[in-house]
Structure formats: structure tokens, C-alpha cells
Amino acid sequence: MTTTSQPVPPPPAPDAETRVSGDHHESLRLWLRLMTCTLMIERDVRARLRERFAITLPRFDLLAQLERYPQGLRMGELSRRLMVTGGNVTGLTNELVAEGLVLRRPLAGDRRAHAVRLTAKGRRAFDAMAAEHERWIVRMFSGVPAADRARLYALLGSVKSQLRSPENVERITHGDHR
């Protein structure tokens, strides 16, 4: 090296910025993959629900939320718990009421608030759908070894609790977009 007349540029050393930049792409790739997996399964479930039970995913999701609350849920609470976007809760509820799957009653002591719950017919219909839905999901994951599913479940648990961490919630609440 001492014989060359050209100064030799030092090799690019990993520094704070290259590390951050690597982190960036890696988290973004992780998010895109997470979203892709979710959407692949969701698309499949959507198609199957439509084909087998002529029901949309938001309706199925609404029934699923009510199933856990036999005493009923307030409309606002139901709205917060719904996982799937698409269709407003009032519209969805009206349709399900018209089909006799769901009941809406004013809440005692608050005339403006309503509680929604499954009818017996709604519960029977949901139970049949839920059993089949569970089999679809089991099939979809059956090629992933049980130990990997358990690891994935645990890792997603830590993502979830990070997303709920005070720091994240703080940023979201205060619109800190840095």
C-alpha cells in the first residue's frame, strides 16, 4: 500500500447513521410482511365467508364481538372493539337486526344509549360459522410447525404490548410525527 501514489480511501465504517438506515428498512420490511400475511389470510376468510355463509367479514366480526358479551355491548363499545374496517356499525347493526340475528335495546337510565346483543337465532348462526372459520384457520397454519407458531404468538405478544406502551400511545395522542 505504501507504494501507491493515490491516497487510499478508508473503507466505509458502519456508523450511527448506517445502522439507523439499516434498522429503517428492516422494520419497514417487517411491517410489510406482517401486513401481507394478515391480508392473505383475511382475503381467504372473506371469500370463504361469502361463499359458504353469504356473510361479509365486517358482519361476521360484529357477531364475533357480541358472542363474547351475552349481556350485550353498548354501540360505542362495539364500535371500538370491531377489528375490521368497512361499513359503519350502525348500518351493520341495522341489517343484522332486520335479519333477526341481533337485538338492539335502549339502556335503562340512558335513553340515548343502546345495547346490542345476539338473539338465539344469531347465536346459532354464529356458532356454525365460527366452527367452520376455526377449521379454515387451523388448516392455513397447519404447515407451520407448532413450535414456530408458539414462537410467533409470543413475539407478536411483545409487539402488541410495545404498541400499547406509554411511549407509543403518547406519541400518537400528541401527534408527534417525528
Place this chain on the structure above:
Amino acid sequence: MTTTSQPVPPPPAPDAETRVSGDHHESLRLWLRLMTCTLMIERDVRARLRERFAITLPRFDLLAQLERYPQGLRMGELSRRLMVTGGNVTGLTNELVAEGLVLRRPLAGDRRAHAVRLTAKGRRAFDAMAAEHERWIVRMFSGVPAADRARLYALLGSVKSQLRSPENVERITHGDHR
């Protein structure tokens, strides 16, 4: 035990069915957690995109797809690649064309087919949004150790390839709902 007059029922032994049933709940829980994580992040991204750039997630997603294809994408191809549901592709494209972010041109040799691509203005707008979007994502995942993110990425990769396995595709294509 020989002194009792009542026949003692044998304890329930774990068998094929209890195992399957355990599997069921475990895969279902995994799916619900996967969906929850995705929706938590998506909700946050949706709110930030609206607040910062007055753009919806489906529009951002459409621009993101085009960004990778400077030569443009056919409408059908664009539709297949869109990850986010909501808003049909033609409607979204029309809006983005009207705003000068996207161009639609008939394809040579096929008058019915159109290709869509970003304009220079669209690319500049998207680049600014994408950089910020990436920072949001990095922040959201920053509480999860890098090694865990890498594990998660790998495990989701195996889920994704399982979902694309011939067995799964076969079932979906042939409407096998078992």
C-alpha cells in the same frame, strides 16, 4: 379403588381429538393476534397519513405500488398488487389523475388496456410521504429488540410461504371448505 361400589370413570386421556382441539384454539389465537397487531399499526398509519398529508391509506398504497414500477403498471396488475381494501382502483386512479399525481395511458397494441404510472409530481409527493411513513414504522417497532424483529420476520416468512403452498392454494381454488 376396589372398595367403591361406583365404577370409576377413567380420566380423560389426551387423544387425537383433544390435541387437534388444542391446536385449533392455538392457531385461532395466533390469527387473532396477528390481525390485531396489523390493525393497530394500520390504524395509526391511517390517522397519521390523514393528519400529515390529507391522504387515505388506499391512495398511499396505490402510489407505493406505482413507485416500484417507473414504467407503469396495467390496471389489472395494479389492482392485484394493492394490499389495502377500500375504494376501487378505477375510482382511486381517477382521483389521483385529477390531482396530477398519476398518469393513465392506453397501452400500445391493446386499446382496452391502460397503464398507470406516477408523474414527477406524484413521485415527489410520494417520496416525502414514504420517508415519514418509514420513520413512524421504525418508531413503532423500536421497543422490540432487533433480534426479536429478525425472528419475527423469519417466522412470518415461513407463514407466508405456507399460505402460498400448493396445498393451500389448491384448497382455496377448489373451494374445499373442510
